[in-house]
Each structure stands twice: as C-alpha cells, then as structure tokens.
Amino acid sequence: MPAIEGAQRPFWMHQIVEYLIGLVLIAASFQAPKPMVPAVMGMLIMLNAAIAKGPASAFPLVGRTVHRWLDVVVMLLLVVALFQPAFDVDSTGRLLLGAMTFVMFFIWLNSDFSEKTERKQDKHQQKTERRERLARPASEEIGKKAGRAVGGGVNAAKRFRKKMKDQQ
Structure with missing residues (x-):
C-alpha cells in the first residue's frame, strides 16, 4: 500500500x-x-x-x-x-x-x-544522522585548521616584513 x-x-x-x-x-x-x-x-x-x-x-x-x-x-x-x-x-x-x-x-x-518499535528505530536513526551532520569536528581536523591558520599568518608576516625591507 x-x-x-x-x-x-x-x-x-x-x-x-x-x-x-x-x-x-x-x-x-x-x-x-x-x-x-x-x-x-x-x-x-x-x-x-x-x-x-x-x-x-x-x-x-x-x-x-x-x-x-x-x-x-x-x-x-x-x-x-x-x-x-x-x-x-x-x-x-x-x-x-x-x-x-x-x-x-x-x-x-x-x-x-x-x-512503535519501528518508529523508535526510525527516530534513533534520524537522531544519529542529525548528530553526524551537526557534530563537532574531530580534534585532528581542528589542529590542522589551526596550524594552517597560524602558518598562513606567519607567512603573511614574513612577506610583509620582506616587503618593508625591500622598500627601504
């Protein structure tokens, strides 16, 4: 049906x-x-x-x-x-x-x-999928992003310093 x-x-x-x-x-x-x-x-x-x-x-x-x-x-x-x-x-x-x-x-x-049991399983599955979608990123992923941000900032500072030296 x-x-x-x-x-x-x-x-x-x-x-x-x-x-x-x-x-x-x-x-x-x-x-x-x-x-x-x-x-x-x-x-x-x-x-x-x-x-x-x-x-x-x-x-x-x-x-x-x-x-x-x-x-x-x-x-x-x-x-x-x-x-x-x-x-x-x-x-x-x-x-x-x-x-x-x-x-x-x-x-x-x-x-x-x-x-009722079928609906509970469906709700449990929906909750699991929602948690996966909204889950916080893993610590490794956070570390990689933080490292890239710091590295990008350090590289930008070096380029700025080099540019200032070249202008003098």
Missing part, C-alpha cells in the same frame, strides 16, 4: 476518532425510530478501536497492521449496513452511516499505522 506523502496522524488520534465515531452512532441511535443498525455498527467501531494495540486501547489484542485491515472490513460493513434491505434503517440513520464511513476512510487514509 503506498504511503501518502506529508504528515500522518498519530495512531492515538486515530483511535480517539474511532471511539468518537462509535459514540456518535450509538448516541444517534437513541433518537432514531429504528436504532438497531446504527447502534450495532457504533459498538463494532468502538470494539475495533478498543482491541488495537495503541495508547488508547482498552483490550490490546491485535497489532496496528491487523487493525489497519480490520478498519477496511468495518468500513465495508458500514457500506453494507447502509444499503442492506433486511433491517429497517431510517433516512437519518442511513445518512449518518454514510457520513461516518467517509470520516473513517479519511482518518484511515491519513493515519500512521507503523508499530
């Missing part, structure tokens, strides 16, 4: 948004005349967020890469629930299911699903 260029959302934010999406569906089902489908889908989304290993997980059972594909399954189930004829869903419920599917897809598309 190609990674999207630019900044990606941290996984904790992805989980919090999934909890909120589930909460919105469950809260909307309290006002709906036919609440079963939005309530079940809201609980499914919250369960999916709760079982993923991450900072906001309640029951860390599956890794982030598995969660990534479970999100796809949940989005497909939301689309199926949107168009299924078996259970009655009012128009507001259908609209809400479609909107939450779009929000989940957008969040899924821009989320960082990399495991």
Whole structure:
C-alpha cells in the first residue's frame, strides 16, 4: 500500500476518532425510530478501536497492521449496513452511516499505522544522522585548521616584513 506523502496522524488520534465515531452512532441511535443498525455498527467501531494495540486501547489484542485491515472490513460493513434491505434503517440513520464511513476512510487514509518499535528505530536513526551532520569536528581536523591558520599568518608576516625591507 503506498504511503501518502506529508504528515500522518498519530495512531492515538486515530483511535480517539474511532471511539468518537462509535459514540456518535450509538448516541444517534437513541433518537432514531429504528436504532438497531446504527447502534450495532457504533459498538463494532468502538470494539475495533478498543482491541488495537495503541495508547488508547482498552483490550490490546491485535497489532496496528491487523487493525489497519480490520478498519477496511468495518468500513465495508458500514457500506453494507447502509444499503442492506433486511433491517429497517431510517433516512437519518442511513445518512449518518454514510457520513461516518467517509470520516473513517479519511482518518484511515491519513493515519500512521507503523508499530512503535519501528518508529523508535526510525527516530534513533534520524537522531544519529542529525548528530553526524551537526557534530563537532574531530580534534585532528581542528589542529590542522589551526596550524594552517597560524602558518598562513606567519607567512603573511614574513612577506610583509620582506616587503618593508625591500622598500627601504
């Protein structure tokens, strides 16, 4: 799967948004005349967020890469629930299911699903490269530069002295 260029959302934010999406569906089902489908889908989304290993997980059972594909399954189930004829869903419920599917897809598309250890290694590698770029020069290099500067100054003084002698 190609990674999207630019900044990606941290996984904790992805989980919090999934909890909120589930909460919105469950809260909307309290006002709906036919609440079963939005309530079940809201609980499914919250369960999916709760079982993923991450900072906001309640029951860390599956890794982030598995969660990534479970999100796809949940989005497909939301689309199926949107168009299924078996259970009655009012128009507001259908609209809400479609909107939450779009929000989940957008969040899924821009989320960082990399495991924590991989990110630590990447950060460690980035810190090492930065240190190498900004590192102080070695003492030998400093000594060479200082010697060249002093030698250049001594040579310039000798040339100046010679020039002054020649002018007299």
